[in-house]
Amino acid sequence: MAFAVTENGSGSWAEYAIADADTCVPLLPKISDVDGASMIVNPFTALAIRDIVKQSPSNAFVYNAAASQLGKFLASVTTQANLVGIAVVRRDDQIEDLKARGVKHVLNQKDADFREQLKRVVTKEDPKMFFDAVGGQSSVEIFEGMPFHSRWLNYGLMSDDTPDLKDPSHLIFQRKTIEGFWLKDWLDKTPLWKKMLIINEAQSRFASGEWKTDIAAIIPMNEVLKRLPKELAKADGKIFIQP
Secondary structure, X not given: OEEOOOOOOOOOOOOOOOOOXXXXXXXXXXXXXXXXXXXXXXXXXXXXXXXXXXXXXXXXXXXXXXXXXXXXXXXXXXHHOOOEEEEEEOOHHHHHHHHHOOOOEEEEOOOOOHHHHHHHHHHHHOOOEEEEOOOOHHHHHHHHOOOOOOEEXXXXXXXXXXXXXXXXXXXXXXOOEEEEOOHHHHHHHOOHHHHHHHHHHHHHHHHHOOOOOOEEEEEEHHHHHHHHHHHHOOOOOEEEEEO
């Protein structure tokens, strides 16, 4: 069983936790423990983003932190839906993997000519949505490069710096908008039948082997204090604590 605790609950690391029935996901027998533990947030967010883009005026969209676990899930589901992903990463060694997953455009934000690269791709594909997992000044750089009538949806705060949008003309004359996206709110507004489809699709992708959780380490409970700091320093993969 995968679950999310109630908003004012004790948290899923507690010995006992209270969860609403509609936040619990019975898992198929083929789902591994690590995939079950990662079932709700990243997989459901990827499927939610796909559906949001499908309802937007353009089939193209921009997203950062694209080499993350969520970004990899997003690459497969949007490519299969004939959506054009414009993925933004921060290392060259992340580019080929995303292209192999079907992502049409992968840009390194640390490149000296990143703004020019983004401008060329935006002119060609006309994306109307920017999904932001970072929430820092680098996100402002992308937002400023988006076309008229585009939406910046922030769903993560990976950056330590505060975004500073110095030019409000993007909001006034270019009619862009900035919004927050929280999966819980999206699920609360989603009809039960659609939530069931999302749950079934996510589990089917894991059960078939199409999706898998990237594992950096599985740490026994009695080794957490000793090993966790070192494992957290790794760039890729999830860390699991085993009771």
